[in-house]
Amino acid sequence: MALDTSTAAAAAPPEPDAAAAVRPLLPExxxxxxxxxxxxxxxxxxxxxxxxGPLSASQAARLALAAAVLLPLRLVAGxxxxxxxxxVCRACTLFVEVGGAAAEEGGARRPRLVGWRRDAVLRAGCAxxxxxxxxxxxxxxxxxxxxxxxAGDVHREQSKELERAGAIVSNHVSYVDILYxxxxxxxxxxAKESVSRLPLIGLISNCLRCIFVQRESKASDSKGVSxxxxxxxxxxxxxxxxxxxxxxPEGTTTNxxxxxxxxxxxxxxxxxxxxxxxxxxxxxxxxxxxxxxGARHVFLLLCQFVNYxxxxxxxxxxxxxxxxxDPKLYASNVRKLISMEGNLILSNLxxxxxxxxxxxxxxxxxxxxxxxxxx
Numbered sequence: 001m002a003l004d005t006s007t008a009a010a011a012a013p014p015e016p017d018a019a020a021a022v023r024p025l026l027p028e029x030x031x032x033x034x035x036x037x038x039x040x041x042x043x044x045x046x047x048x049x050x051x052x053g054p055l056s057a058s059q060a061a062r063l064a065l066a067a068a069v070l071l072p073l074r075l076v077a078g079x080x081x082x083x084x085x086x087x088v089c090r091a092c093t094l095f096v097e098v099g100g101a102a103a104e105e106g107g108a109r110r111p112r113l114v115g116w117r118r119d120a121v122l123r124a125g126c127a128x129x130x131x132x133x134x135x136x137x138x139x140x141x142x143x144x145x146x147x148x149x150x151a152g153d154v155h156r157e158q159s160k161e162l163e164r165a166g167a168i169v170s171n172h173v174s175y176v177d178i179l180y181x182x183x184x185x186x187x188x189x190x191a192k193e194s195v196s197r198l199p200l201i202g203l204i205s206n207c208l209r210c211i212f213v214q215r216e217s218k219a220s221d222s223k224g225v226s227x228x229x230x231x232x233x234x235x236x237x238x239x240x241x242x243x244x245x246x247x248x249p250e251g252t253t254t255n256x257x258x259x260x261x262x263x264x265x266x267x268x269x270x271x272x273x274x275x276x277x278x279x280x281x282x283x284x285x286x287x288x289x290x291x292x293x294g295a296r297h298v299f300l301l302l303c304q305f306v307n308y309x310x311x312x313x314x315x316x317x318x319x320x321x322x323x324x325x326d327p328k329l330y331a332s333n334v335r336k337l338i339s340m341e342g343n344l345i346l347s348n349l350x351x352x353x354x355x356x357x358x359x360x361x362x363x364x365x366x367x368x369x370x371x372x373x374x375x
Contacts, residue, residue: 038357040258040347045286050361051296059284066303074302077135081128086200088124089207092117113207118241121207122186129183136176137307144312146341164240165316166233166271170278171338172248173256174289176301177278180309182208187246190229209243226265233269244274249331252351256280256288259344262331270324275314275334277342282308291361314341 035042035049047053055063092113113121133141168187170177181187188209196202196212205212211232213225229245236242249262256279266273280287285304289297301307317337323330339346 034357034360038349038353040254040260040345040349041290041354041357042255043286043288043291044255045282046284047300049291051292051300063300063303066305067299070305071299071302074135074137078132081132081135082200085124085128085204088128089121089203092121093203093207122243125186125208126183129179129186133176133179133183133309136179136301137304138176138180138309139306140308141180142308142310144310146312146314163272163318164237165244165274166236166269167245167247167266168274168276169247169249169262169266169334169338170276171256171259171342171344172250172253173278173280174253174287176280176287176309177248178246180278180311181246181276184311185244187244188232189246190225211245226268229265230269233266233271237269237271249335252354253289254347255286255290257345258347258349259335259339259342260347260350262335264327264331267319267323267327267330267334270319270327270330272316272318273334274316275338275341277312277314277338277344279310279312279342280308281310291358312341314338 043049043051046059047055096112096117168181168185170181178189181189186208188211191205191210191212193212195205195210198205209232211225211228229247232242232245236244245266247266249264249266250260251263252260254260285300287301287307287309292300314337317334319330323333335346338344
């Protein structure tokens with residue numbers, strides 16, 4: 001288990017012509033140095049950096065065939081699944097009271113779903129999320145469940161009655177992560193505030209009781225966001241009918257081989273968490289969303305006939321009194337556990353470094369510029 005990406009070995013360098021075609025503004029030899037320095041975000045699949053690497057004639061023909069036949073079918077099927085769930089959410093929110101100011105989190109006004117309405121949204125959400133994964137080519141998902149804790153792993157005072165986990169904490173590799181978690185446990189999660197205003201998705205995210213934040217806003221109250229997350233996590237521990245929070249403590253996606261530093265928001269409540277590890281084995285195209293624009297990534301994902309996913313559910317992590325008093329220690333220990341169990345390389349990079357890497361790929365800044373970390 002490596003502790004820093006600065007010593008991680010870089011993948012085999014691409015052909016000079018390929019690197020020049022994808023990153024024409026980088027000096028000679030800078031491409032390999034860039035990928036080694038920002039290893040958690042470097043793509044190593046058949047499509048190369050930013051998904052624009054050169055393809056052989058057979059690969060190009062296969063991609064063209066998939067784009068002509070498979071892509072339209074999946075787009076239509078995906079739209080039908082989304083519309084079906086929107087219809088369920090719309091029907092279940094008719095004549096339902098909308099939460100007032102006291103119930104607002106992140107500025108969102110959301111319907112209060114209870115009883116059969118909540119059950120319908122939950123069951124339909126799980127089933128249709130799995131259907132969407134099938135549409136995306138994830139026909140089989142290999143799941144390993146290690147959620148039964150050993151007696152020695154649980155503190156004596158908690159052995160009589162195990163407290164419910166308040167949040168799912170998972171490594172973050174792709175937007176597909178959210179679909180899997182929705183199909184498995186249908187949690188609520190933190191999302192950009194703009195998501196609440198999107199057609200179709202906005203209503204669905206409100207039914208999920210998402211916490212909306214403005215990450216790019218300098219004026220946003222990060223302490224308020226942390227407070228809302230902490231309050232929700234504690235609510236989940238008290239109320240078994242409340243959906244668990246899904247939190248990605250890394251704050252951004254990687255290529256799936258690394259684990260970035262954890263933010264403490266998921267651990268401030270001192271409540272137990274459910275660690276989950278996601279991996280995406282691949283042959284040609286990696287579902288990891290690292291250094292590629294969204295439209296191209298969705299295109300290539302839908303053009304791949306079969307996609308693979310592996311999931312490991314670890315036992316609920318019950319923090320010690322010391323960890324409850326020190327969220328940074330709690331976050332660090334859970335991170336080390338996920339890294340060890342998932343064979344992930346620990347990295348000290350963060351979102352700021354990812355932005356520098358993306359800018360360098362596009363020739364907007366020199367590869368040696370800025371070594372800033374997240375706050």
